[in-house]
Amino acid sequence: MSEKFTSVHYHSYLQLDKILDAQHPRSAQVEESVAHDEMLFIIMHQVYELWFKQIIHELESISLMFEDNLMDEVEILKAVTRLERIIEIQKLLIDQINVMETLTAMDFLDFRQYLFPASGFQSLQFRVVENLLGLKQEQRLTYNNLPYDVVFSETQKEVLERSIENKSLLTHVIEWLDRTPFLEFSKFSFLEAYKKAVERMIQKDKDAINASEILSEETKKQRLTMMGDTSTYFNAVFDPAQFEEMRNRGEVKFSYKAMLAALFIFLYRDEPILQQPYRLLSRLMDIEEMLTNWRNRHSQMVLRMIGRKTGTGGSSGHQYLKSTAQHHQIFTDLYQVATLLIPRSELPALPEELKQYLGFYFSSHEHVKE
Numbered sequence: 001m002s003e004k005f006t007s008v009h010y011h012s013y014l015q016l017d018k019i020l021d022a023q024h025p026r027s028a029q030v031e032e033s034v035a036h037d038e039m040l041f042i043i044m045h046q047v048y049e050l051w052f053k054q055i056i057h058e059l060e061s062i063s064l065m066f067e068d069n070l071m072d073e074v075e076i077l078k079a080v081t082r083l084e085r086i087i088e089i090q091k092l093l094i095d096q097i098n099v100m101e102t103l104t105a106m107d108f109l110d111f112r113q114y115l116f117p118a119s120g121f122q123s124l125q126f127r128v129v130e131n132l133l134g135l136k137q138e139q140r141l142t143y144n145n146l147p148y149d150v151v152f153s154e155t156q157k158e159v160l161e162r163s164i165e166n167k168s169l170l171t172h173v174i175e176w177l178d179r180t181p182f183l184e185f186s187k188f189s190f191l192e193a194y195k196k197a198v199e200r201m202i203q204k205d206k207d208a209i210n211a212s213e214i215l216s217e218e219t220k221k222q223r224l225t226m227m228g229d230t231s232t233y234f235n236a237v238f239d240p241a242q243f244e245e246m247r248n249r250g251e252v253k254f255s256y257k258a259m260l261a262a263l264f265i266f267l268y269r270d271e272p273i274l275q276q277p278y279r280l281l282s283r284l285m286d287i288e289e290m291l292t293n294w295r296n297r298h299s300q301m302v303l304r305m306i307g308r309k310t311g312t313g314g315s316s317g318h319q320y321l322k323s324t325a326q327h328h329q330i331f332t333d334l335y336q337v338a339t340l341l342i343p344r345s346e347l348p349a350l351p352e353e354l355k356q357y358l359g360f361y362f363s364s365h366e367h368v369k370e
C-alpha cells in the first residue's frame, strides 16, 4: 500500500483528541463546582461553528462555478444541489434552538457573568457567511455606533476582507441574470408583450370592480385607488429610469436587466430550459427565508433567556436582533418579482421558434420527425 493510502483510525482521522478537548467551562475555573449547563452552552456554539464552516465551504464552491461566466445546465444543477444542502443545514440550525432552550433562564444566570464581553456577535464565520451571500456593508446596523468589525483582531479582519474582496453570490447571480438571452428574440420583445398583458389584466380587474352589484360606490372608489398603488410596482418595470432611481435610493439591488430576466424565468419556468434557473432562484429565496427564520427564532430565544437585558456583547439584545431580521436581508429583489407575477391565463404566448429554443432538443416536434 502506498504512503498515500495508509490506514487511518477513526479518532485520528476526525482529530477527536482536539475536538473533544475543547470544552472548558469558565465556571469550573472560578467556582468550586462547575455550572452544569455551561457544557451545553459551549457545545451548542461549537456545533454551530462547524456547520458555518460547511456552509462557507459550499458557498465558496458555488461562487467559483459562477466565476468563469459559463454557468451551464450541468453547473446550475450542481449549484442547486449545494444550495439545497445549505438549506438542510439551516433547518438543523433552527431546530437546534430547541435544544438550547432546555437551558432555563435561571440556569443560564449560573454562568452568564463569566461570559462578558464574549458574544455570538463576535462569530467571524457568521459574518463571512453574510458577506459571501452578499449582505452590503452599508446595510448593516451599526453596533454601538461602531462598525461591525470592531470586535475582531487584525488577523480576523483580514479574513473578513477576503470574504468581501471577491464577488458575493448576490453579485454573481445579478451578473448571470444580466446575461440571460431570450428577452428579445427576433420580433418578440418580452417587455412589450408583458406590458400589454399587465394592462389587460388591470383593465379586467377594474371592469370587475365597476360592474360589481355588491360593492358600494365608495368601496369601489377605495379599491380602484388601492389598485393604483399596486400599479406603481409595475410602472417601475416599464420605465428603466424610474427603476434606476429606486436602485440609487437603495430600494432594489438588481440591475434592470437582471430583474426582467428573473421575471421572465419565474413566468415561463415551465419551459424546460428555464426549470433549473427557476430552481436556483427559488433556492436562494429559501436560504434568505431560513436565515431570517433563524434570526427571528434566535431573537425570540434571547427574549426568553435574558428578557430585555443588554447582550454580553453590549447590544440592546432582543431589540437589536429583531431589527437584523428586518434589515439584514439579501435577496429581497426576488421577492419583489412575486408582485409582478401575472396568472398563467394572461401570460403572452411565446413565438414557436423561441419555444423550441427553450425546449429540450428531443422534445421539439421538428427534431422528432427527423
Ligand code: HEM
Binding pocket: 044, 045, 048, 049, 100, 103, 108, 118, 119, 120, 121, 122, 123, 126, 298, 301, 302, 305, 306, 310, 311, 312, 313, 314, 315, 316, 317, 318, 320, 321, 324
Ligand atoms: C443562551 C443562549 C444565547 C443567548 C442568550 C444569546 C444572546 C445573544 C445576544 C444578546 C446577541 C446580540 C449581541 C450582544 O449584545 O451580545 C447575540 C448575537 C448573536 N448570537 Fe446569540 N445567544 C445565544 C445563543 C447563541 C447560539 C447557540 C448561537 C450560535 C452560533 C448564537 C449566535 C449569535 C450570532 C451569530 C449573533 C450575531 C447576530 C447578528 O449580529 O446579526 N447565539 N446573541
